[in-house]
Amino acid sequence: MTEKPSLHLLIAAPRGFCAGVDRAILIVDRTLEKYGAPVYVRHEIVHNRYVVDELKAKGAVFVETLDDVPDGAPVVFSAHGVPKAVPAKAEARGLTWLDATCPLVSKVHRQAERLVEAGRHIIFVGHAGHPEVIGTFGQVPPGAMTLVETVDDVLQLEPADTDALAFLTQTTLSVDDTAEIVEALRARFPGIVAPRGEDICYATSNRQAAVKAITARAEAIFVIGSPNSSNSLRLAEVAERGNVPARLIGRAEEIDFDWLGSPKVVGITAGASAPEILVREVVAKLATRFTITEEEVRTATESMIFKLPRALTENA
Missing domain, CATH: 3.40.1010.20 (4-hydroxy-3-methylbut-2-enyl diphosphate reductase, catalytic domain)
Incomplete structure (x- = not known):
């Protein structure tokens, strides 16, 4: 041999x-215990096939829109966060809903709201189409944020008022890549307002x-x-x-x-x-x-x- x-x-x-994922999975488990199956989950609760399949076996049903949730069924929002319109629609339909958004993502949501209320346009560093980005953009009025993914995107920016800018970032980005983009933002717009503390979790x-x-x-x-x-x-x-x-x-x-x-x-x-x-x-x-x-x-x-x-x- x-x-x-x-x-x-x-x-x-x-x-x-991480703590946000632990919490999100526990929310689905506890919701199943409290209300019984099926429990609907809008979008994958976290991005892992094994975790999703385990929860499906317990009675979780994953959907991409509230239109797929029957009247009277409980629904959980994923750890990535959702636009404000989603809980508003759930309320309007009388659905029982629970929010599993990671608290660190929720912190970014609140910062976005405060910055827009203060009259600032937000440059958001993130990946187009990611649920967290969609959820964060959905916290503020259309046009209040601009997405950048690269240093080149920063160089193409032409904001209406360079004195009223702020930036925020997706929580799951590369620390090094994001540092380069932030450096480019500060170089082009020296007065840009930074987040309170680090957004990358x-x-x-x-x-x-x-x-x-x-x-x-x-x-x-x-x-x-x-x-x-x-x-x-x-x-x-x-x-x-x-x-x-x-x-x-x-x-x-x-x-x-x-x-x-x-x-x-x-x-x-x-x-x-x-x-x-x-x-x-x-x-x-x-x-x-x-x-x-x-x-x-x-x-x-x-x-x-x-x-x-x-x-x-x-x-x-």
Whole structure:
């Protein structure tokens, strides 16, 4: 019997679920407990197929619009946030609704409202079409915000009043890319008002820092997450920027051993919506081809916990 080659795994920490994702999943679970199945969820509660399938098995029904929610059924809004028109429509229909928007996204929503009330036009740094961007734009009147995705977009801006600008950012962006865009904004518009504190969430920043720590030693990196997960995509980009080949995979079965080859050291991390069970699954799959040793590389410890909506804690 041929002896398996050795492979040392550098497992990034923090990785996987953040407090906002924990809260969102718990909201769906508690809503199912309180009201019984089915519970409708507008958009994927978080961007992870495994999580969505687990909740479907418990009785959650995922829809893209409130028009697909029957009268009288409870509905949960996803962690990415929704435009103001969505809860307003739910109220008008008399639906029981619960908001699983991450509190850090909600903070950006409130900042947007305050800035527009103060007469400022907002330059929003984000990715077109992402649910978080759609939700944030939906907090303010049409035309009150302009989206930029790159430094080139910043250079093309022609605002009506350069003295009344502010900027905000999507919470799941690349820290490095965003810093470059913000630098370009400040250079073009020195009076632009910055957000109160960092918009990119602590979990996104921490996971990117952990990936940077393992790129110094890894020959390849697996990022566990869904292709529609912004923060997971950014983790793969951070690895590539560190000149380490990276692959975004949803499950262990997606490991391409031909691509991987015969490395001695491989890094593993997971996006903020990927559960730890998927990390263990990937390690187990690698162990079918290699003799594994594991090392956790920790760059931060997270203790954040977000409260559940009052409707789920009353009389609990």
